[in-house]
Amino acid sequence: MKSKKFYIKTFGCQMNEYDSNKISDLLKSISFEKIDKMDEADCFVFNTCHIREKATQKVYSDIGKIKKIYRNKPKPIFVLAGCVAQAESSIVFEKSDYVDIVVGPQAYHKLPELIEQFIAKKKKQVDTNLSVDDKFDTLQHLNSKGSKVSSFVTIQEGCDKFCKFCVVPYTRGPEYSRDSRNIIDEIKALADNGTKEIVLLGQNVSSYNDSNISLAKLIKKIANLKEIKRIRFTTSHPNDFDDELISLYSEEPKLMPQLHLPVQSGSDKILKLMNRNHTRVDYLNLINKFRFHRPDIQFSSDFIVGYPGEKDSDHQDTINLIKEVGFSLSYSFIYSQRPGTPASNYDEIPRKTTMKRLEELQSILLKQQLEFNHYMINKENNVLFENKTQDEEQFFGRNQYMVPVFVKNNLIKAGEIKKIFIQNASRNNLFGKLA
Ligand code: SF4
Numbered sequence: 001m002k003s004k005k006f007y008i009k010t011f012g013c014q015m016n017e018y019d020s021n022k023i024s025d026l027l028k029s030i031s032f033e034k035i036d037k038m039d040e041a042d043c044f045v046f047n048t049c050h051i052r053e054k055a056t057q058k059v060y061s062d063i064g065k066i067k068k069i070y071r072n073k074p075k076p077i078f079v080l081a082g083c084v085a086q087a088e089s090s091i092v093f094e095k096s097d098y099v100d101i102v103v104g105p106q107a108y109h110k111l112p113e114l115i116e117q118f119i120a121k122k123k124k125q126v127d128t129n130l131s132v133d134d135k136f137d138t139l140q141h142l143n144s145k146g147s148k149v150s151s152f153v154t155i156q157e158g159c160d161k162f163c164k165f166c167v168v169p170y171t172r173g174p175e176y177s178r179d180s181r182n183i184i185d186e187i188k189a190l191a192d193n194g195t196k197e198i199v200l201l202g203q204n205v206s207s208y209n210d211s212n213i214s215l216a217k218l219i220k221k222i223a224n225l226k227e228i229k230r231i232r233f234t235t236s237h238p239n240d241f242d243d244e245l246i247s248l249y250s251e252e253p254k255l256m257p258q259l260h261l262p263v264q265s266g267s268d269k270i271l272k273l274m275n276r277n278h279t280r281v282d283y284l285n286l287i288n289k290f291r292f293h294r295p296d297i298q299f300s301s302d303f304i305v306g307y308p309g310e311k312d313s314d315h316q317d318t319i320n321l322i323k324e325v326g327f328s329l330s331y332s333f334i335y336s337q338r339p340g341t342p343a344s345n346y347d348e349i350p351r352k353t354t355m356k357r358l359e360e361l362q363s364i365l366l367k368q369q370l371e372f373n374h375y376m377i378n379k380e381n382n383v384l385f386e387n388k389t390q391d392e393e394q395f396f397g398r399n400q401y402m403v404p405v406f407v408k409n410n411l412i413k414a415g416e417i418k419k420i421f422i423q424n425a426s427r428n429n430l431f432g433k434l435a
Contacts, residue, residue, distance in 0.1 A: 004031070004032045004033070004042040005032065005035045005041050005043070006035070006041055006042065006045060007034075007035055007040075007041040007044055007045070007076075008023060008024055008034070008044075009044075009045070009046050011046070011047065011058070011059060012055065012082070012083070014201055015154065015201055016047050017152065018152040018153075019082070020047045022109075022139050026108070027043070027111070029112065030116075038066070038069060039069050042074075043076050043078075043079065044077070045081055046059060046062065046063070046079070046081065047081045048080060048081065048082035048083055049084070050082075050083035050084045050086070050087045050167050051083070051167065051338065052333075052336045053336055053338065055084075056088075059084050060096060063080075064096075066078070066098070077101065077118060078098050078100050079102075079115070080092055080099045081111075082105055083104075083105060083172070085103055085105075086104035086128050086130075086172075087167060087170065088102075089102060090102065099124075100118055100125070101115065101124070102125070102126040102128065103125075104171075105157075106129060106131065106132045106157070106173060107128060107129045109134070110138075130172075130174075132158070148193075148195055149194065149195065149197060149386045149387075150195070150197040150199060150230075150384070150386060150398075151190045151198060152199050152201050153183060153187060153198055154201045155178050155205060155208055155218065155233075156176065156178065156201075156203070156204065156205050157175075158172040158175045158204075159174075159203045159204045159237075160174055160175045160204075161204065161237055161239075163276060164273070164343040165274060165307065165335065165341055165343040166341060167338045167341055175204060175207055177208050177209050177210040180210045180211075180218055183218065187222055187228065188225065191227035192227075195228070196228065196230065197228070197232070198230070198231050199232045199234065200218075201233075201234065202235070204236065204240065205233045205236055206237060206241055206245065207237065207240045214245065215233065215245055216242070216248050217244075219231055219245075219252065219255060220252065223252050229254060229384065230256050230384060230400075231254050232256050235260055235262060236260065236261060236262075238261060238278050238282065238283050238286050239277055239278050239282075241286060241289075246286075246289050246290060247293050249290060249293045249297060250293035256400050256401075256402070257294050257298060257400055257401065258298045258299075258300070259297060259300070260299075260300045260301070261299050261301055262301050262302040263301050263303070263321065264276060264302060264303060264307075265303070265304060265310070265314065265318050266280050266314075266317040266319070266320060266321030266322065267280070267313075267317040267318060268280055269309070270307050270309065270310055270314050273309050274343075280321055283321070284321070284324065287325055298372065299326075299327050299328065300327055300329035300331075301330050301331075302330070302332070302333075303318065303322075303330060303333070303365075304333060304335050305318075305335065305357050306334050306353065306357055307335045308343060308348060310335075315357045315361075319361060322361065322368070323364065327365060327368055328368070328372040328401060328403075330368075332361055332362055334351075334354045334358050335348070335349075366427060370426075372403075373428075373429075373430060376403070376425055376430055377422050377423065377424065378423075380419050380421055380422075381400065381419070381420050381422055382399065382400055382417055382418075382419060382420075383397040383399050383405045383407070383417065383419075383420045384398055384416075384417050385397035385407075385412050385413070385414055394406045394408050395409060399420075403429070403430055405420055405430045405432060406429060406430070406431050407433060408433070409434055411434075418435075419435035420434060420435060421433055
C-alpha cells in the first residue's frame with residue numbers, strides 16, 4: 001500500500017515545536033511519511049497558537065490558502081491541533097468546513113486513533129480533553145529518530161497563575177508535572193542519539209514538582225548524566241523560585257547563565273491589574289539574588305506594552321526597570337485581547353499611544369542587546385556547535401548566554417564545545433575564530 005504523506009506547520013512557541021515533533025513521531029509510527037512540500041500531502045496538521053487574536057486569524061487565513069492549493073486535487077485530511085483547537089473545539093468546524101479533526105494539546109497522543117476513525121467513518125472528529133494523565137505515557141514509547149545537539153524536553157504543562165491577559169490556563173489546563181523518571185529516560189535516549197544540551201520546557205517550569213522532586217532536584221539528576229553538557233529551562237514565573245534553585249546557579253556549571261524571566265511590566269499598579277502577584281521590587285530582588293550566586297548571569301524577558309489602564313507614568317516605570325536590570329534579549333508586544341480572558345473586556349488604549357510606547361521601549365531593549373553582544377568582542381566564549389550553515393561556509397553554535405555564534409572552520413564537529421575568540425558582533429549574532 002502506498003504510504004500516506006503528511007505536512008505539519010507549527011505556529012507559536014517552543015512548546016508547540018516540541019509537540020509538533022511528537023505529533024510527527026506519532027504519525028510516522030502509523031507509517032505516515034513526513035514531507036516538506038506543501039502541495040503533495042495526504043494529511044495536513046496545523047499545530048496552532050492562541051496567544052493573540054491575530055495568531056488565530058492567521059490560522060484560518062492559512063487554512064484558506066491550503067484549500068486553494070488543493071482545489072483541483074484530492075482533499076487532504078486536515079487536522080487542527082494546539083491551542084486554537086483547544087479554545088474553539090467544535091466551533092472550528094463552523095468557521096472552516098475544511099477541517100476534519102480537532103485535537104487539543106493534551107489529547108494529540110490520540111491522533112492515530114482519530115485519523116483511523118475519520119477514515120473509517122468519514123465523520124469529523126474532536127478531542128479537546130484536558131486530562132494529561134495518559135499523554136506522556138503514550139509519548140514515552142515513541143522513539144524520535146532525529147539527532148539534535150540541543151533538544152527540548154517538556155517537563156511541565158499548564159498554569160495555575162491566571163494572569164488576566166493569558167489564555168494558557170484555559171488552553172493547556174492546570175499545572176501538571178511529568179514523572180521525573182520518565183523525563184530522565186527520555187533525556188538518556190536523546191543523549192544516546194547525540195544530544196548535548198537539554199532545554200526543559202513548560203508554561204511554568206519553575207513550578208515543577210513531581211513527588212517532591214523540584215526543578216532544582218531534577219536539574220541535579222540531569223547534570224549527573226555525563227553526555228549532557230548544558231541545561232537550560234523556560235518559561236518561568238518569578239514567584240516560583242526557591243533558594244535551592246537560585247543557589248544552583250553557583251553550584252552547577254552545566255546550568256547555563258541565561259534565564260528567561262518574564263516581568264511583563266515595571267509598574268506595580270499594572271502588575272496588580274494583570275494579577276501577576278509580585279511587585280517590581282520582588283522582581284528586582286530576585287534578579288539580585290541570581291546575580292549574587294552567578295555574577296555573569298544574563299536575563300531575557302517579555303513585556304506587554306499598553307495594558308488596559310497603563311498611564312505614561314506606568315510606562316516610565318517599565319522603562320526604568322529595563323534600565324535597572326539590563327536585558328540581553330527581550331520580547332515585547334502591544335497588548336492585544338485574547339478572547340476568553342478577563343482582560344479581554346477591558347478598554348484598550350489608543351493605538352497611537354501604544355505604538356509610541358512600544359517604539360521607545362524596543363529602542364532601549366535593542367540597544368541593550370547590541371551592547372551586550374559588543375561586550376563579547378575580544379573575549380573568549382564557550383560555544384556548543386550545532387550544525388553548518390546552509391552554504392556550508394560556517395559552523396553555527398551558541399555561547400553560554402544562548403547567543404548564536406558563527407565560525408569559519410572545517411575542523412569543528414557538531415556536538416563539540418570549543419573556546420571561540422569573538423571578533424565581531426551584530427545585534428543578533430557573534431562572529432569569531434577558534435581561540
Ligand atoms: S504565569 Fe505565564 S502561562 Fe501562567 S497565566 Fe501567567 S502569563 Fe500565562
